[in-house]
Amino acid sequence: MNSEMIEEITVLSGKNRSGEPENFDEIIIRPGDTLSIVGPTGSGKSAFITDIEIFARNDTATGRTILVNGEHPPEDYIRDPAKKPVALITQNTKCLADLKVHEFLEMHIKSRRIAETELTGKTIDLANEFTGEKIHPDVKMTALSGGQTRSLMVADAITISDTPLILLDEVENAGIFKDRVIETLKEYNKALIFVTHDPMVSLMSDRRIVMKNGGVSGVLEPNGREDEALLKVIELDRIMCRMREQIRAGEMICGQVFT
Ligand SMILES: Nc1ncnc2c1ncn2[C@@H]1O[C@H](COP(=O)(O)OP(=O)(O)O)[C@@H](O)[C@H]1O
Numbered sequence: 001m002n003s004e005m006i007e008e009i010t011v012l013s014g015k016n017r018s019g020e021p022e023n024f025d026e027i028i029i030r031p032g033d034t035l036s037i038v039g040p041t042g043s044g045k046s047a048f049i050t051d052i053e054i055f056a057r058n059d060t061a062t063g064r065t066i067l068v069n070g071e072h073p074p075e076d077y078i079r080d081p082a083k084k085p086v087a088l089i090t091q092n093t094k095c096l097a098d099l100k101v102h103e104f105l106e107m108h109i110k111s112r113r114i115a116e117t118e119l120t121g122k123t124i125d126l127a128n129e130f131t132g133e134k135i136h137p138d139v140k141m142t143a144l145s146g147g148q149t150r151s152l153m154v155a156d157a158i159t160i161s162d163t164p165l166i167l168l169d170e171v172e173n174a175g176i177f178k179d180r181v182i183e184t185l186k187e188y189n190k191a192l193i194f195v196t197h198d199p200m201v202s203l204m205s206d207r208r209i210v211m212k213n214g215g216v217s218g219v220l221e222p223n224g225r226e227d228e229a230l231l232k233v234i235e236l237d238r239i240m241c242r243m244r245e246q247i248r249a250g251e252m253i254c255g256q257v258f259t
């Protein structure tokens with residue numbers, strides 16, 4: 001079984017911090033799905049995606065089990081980073097490698113024995129669609145900003161690691177265009193799980209997993225009922241982005257701005 005053959009990842013429910021069963025039986029994630037995980041700090045959001053990342057088998061604090069195509073996944077998925085079908089990107093994802101961006105990507109491409117020659121440029125171009133601060137191939141990895149690093153890691157996960165599932169743990173307000181990330185992952189038919197407090201990301205997701213006291217307290221499937229709110233939040237986001245760019249460029253913002 002390789003990662004291209006992943007049709008679904010299933011989360012089987014466990015228990016919350018008080019030992020009570022979670023409020024779902026199973027959550028099935030398929031290519032192209034976007035889920036967000038919401039809930040207060042300490043409610044178990046990171047634990048939920050960590051269970052997926054490590055393919056929990058009723059062996060973590062939550063008691064959840066993760067299946068791939070309905071079965072326990074093979075050991076390589078857990079042990080071999082090159083075979084792992086899941087990429088986890090967090091606020092703290094950093095690259096300590098003392099390499100230039102293009103050298104880092106070339107090393108990664110080589111380690112995966114990929115023959116495609118254009119992949120370095122393709123990955124940087126994709127990363128640059130996710131961030132307003134353009135990444136130059138000759139810059140050192142350690143010199144990238146947080147937003148540039150996360151953009152590059154998402155692009156790398158899409159093009160080089162080519163994992164079918166990408167997990168993002170609270171990377172909002174961190175210099176990436178979330179709507180572009182979501183659209184691109186859908187285009188590439190990747191599944192995405194976003195731990196988030198961001199209204200736009202939550203409203204753009206197909207499903208919203210609500211966490212409470214270490215367990216899932218509900219799974220919301222708006223199916224279009226939130227479209228009005230989504231349009232509003234997209235409009236507001238556009239205004240915010242424009243203002244941010246104007247302020248960064250040293251401009252004053254006077255007069256009519258809500259257009
Ligand atoms: N179902 C659970 N049972 C026991 N401990 C849990 C459970 N879910 C989460 N925890 C623990 O609670 C703490 C907070 O959870 P975490 O996932 O970091 O919250 P969040 O990301 O929402 O802030 C962590 O130490 C985590 O291991």
Ligand SMILES: [Mg+2]
Pocket residue numbers: 045046047169
């Ligand atoms: Mg967390």
